[in-house]
Amino acid sequence: MTEPDNAPAPDGAAALTTPPVPVLDTPRGGMPPIVDTPHALDETLTRLREGSGPIGIDTERASGFRYSQRAYLVQLYREDAGTFIVDPVAFDGLSPIAEATRGIEHIFHAASQDLPCLKDAGYLPDTIFDTELAGRLLGYEKVGLGSMVEKLLGVHLRKAYSAVDWSTRPLPREWITYAALDVQLLPELRRILREQLIEAGKQRIAREEFDAVLASEPKAPRSExxxxxxxxxxxxxxxxxxxxxxxxxxxxxxxxxxxxxxxxxxxxxxxxxxxxxxxxxxxxxxxxxxxxxxxxxxxxxxxxxxxxxxxxAPVPSLAAPHQDGSFPPVKAWEHKNPDAFCRLHAAREDIAQVSERTHIPAENLLSPRLLRELAWQGVAAEGLRAALSDGGARPWQIELIAPVVAGAFERAGASVPAE
Structure with a gap:
């Protein structure tokens, strides 16, 4: 029988030390060339079509260096095809890649960060798998790519170049290595996480969440x-x-x-x-x-x-507006709307219990902003499912959370009757 990790070392034996995690620093198949010519792009499209399985994808921007949030690099990996480092600056959009990969699942890590710049370039996959979001739904405490790769695949990824200026040209060799390694591990990571989602009975939840991320629209610009x-x-x-x-x-x-x-x-x-x-x-x-x-x-x-x-100019009136536009900050609720304050805290407590039971973070069970809206308005139980749906909650969230919120509001004793 294997002893638990915290078991003491046997008498007379030296305590065993955990072996170091191997560092992955060489791309599979060698250093991929930069795809920055029409000929190289055509060859990339052919090989992607001939590959098998889903496509691992990542993007690099120049946040903190450039005003725009455009992609300055797009990395792709597909088994039996290889790794491709595409320079979007060299092309008038990436729609040819989108057309060549229609119907093929794309694997992201934190897709919400990459999809906006891909959409701007005309590249929107038909279906996605998000390894970061899958990790959250499975209850992993650390869901960064490096942490998950180390835990599930047993290798260490260097993350030294995650915040460099990716608009730099030519790109240093070590940056290209970093970019290639990021996507090559995504298919294997997806395979393990998919099996865990099925085992946990969360495959449907994950699919609804992935689809919601893919269909999400950019947030409206702030008024001020x-x-x-x-x-x-x-x-x-x-x-x-x-x-x-x-x-x-x-x-x-x-x-x-x-x-x-x-x-x-x-x-x-x-x-x-x-x-x-x-x-x-x-x-x-x-x-x-x-x-x-x-x-x-x-x-x-x-x-x-x-x-x-x-x-x-004349002195303007610049009093700060409410943060959410329709209600004041939560810290003011106890005095401005005590009933809403009680509803919110009761619901938070009950959702926290569901989070502990399901191993899904509370913010993934229900958007904190949507919960605040429901609590402020005092939505009655019979209108709660419709309000959740109108607020963007997914079907699985409505099924799981609607009765929880309804019970919390009732316990708070201040639900507003339906009109």
Missing amino acids: PWRRLSGIHALRKPRQLAIARALWQARDDYARVTDIAPGRVIPDAAIVAAAREEPHSIEELRALRAFTGRASRAEMSRWWHAISEAQN
Whole structure:
């Protein structure tokens, strides 16, 4: 019988140490070439059609370096076909790959991060498997690709290049190695997770979740994105907020045109510092040591123009709106709507119990925002299933969670009767 991991070492024997996990640092089949010519793309499409099984796919962007969220690299792997490192910059969209792979399942890790830039390039798979989401539904505590590969496949993936500037050309050899290794393990990881989903009776749940991710639409732009400036809470006066808003907009306009990440143009801290000081001349702005950033000095006249306009305009009313648009922050509920506060906390407690029983995170059982909406409105039991469906809940969530939420609202004793 195999002893449990925490069993003491036998008498007279030295305690055994866990052998190191082997590091995977060489792509299967050698270093794949970059696909960046029409001829290379045609060959890639032919080989993908001739391969077998699902396609592992990943993308690399230049978040933190570029303004756009476009894909700067797309990696594909299919058994009996090989690994392909596609440079999207070299092509006018990726629709030829989409057409060549119609009907073939694509394996992502955290598909919600990759699908938007693929959709923008005209590449939308018909069906997907998400290994990160599968890990969540199975109750894994760590669902990063490196953690799951190490736990389930017994190898270690280096993640040193996950946050580099993928718009760099030419790409360093070690970056290409990293990109290739990320997708080559996805088919085997999928096979294991699929078996575990079937064993746990969660295959239908996973399919509904994968389909929902694939069909999801981009979030509507925030009405006032400048309010997400880090440190903006330090600005109290309306004029300071007006300066911060003007500088944010000027920075965003410049970043969009130059395709540089806004934080690299001038950081949030510099905007907040300038707004707090309310400089009265370009010289005062230039003397402000906290006003830093790549373009803080080169574009000084641009920033001063924005500040000057904000200072000379009538003082606007810039009271912060409710975070969710239809109800205040939860911390204010106990005083503004005590009944909703009781409903929310009762439902959270009961959903937490379901989470513990099913080994599915509470946020995957039901969207926290949707729960807040239901609690604030006090939806009655007979209208709960329709409200959940209208809010985007999947059928499995409605079946499992509707009676739980209804019971919690009833226990809270403040459900609003249906109209």
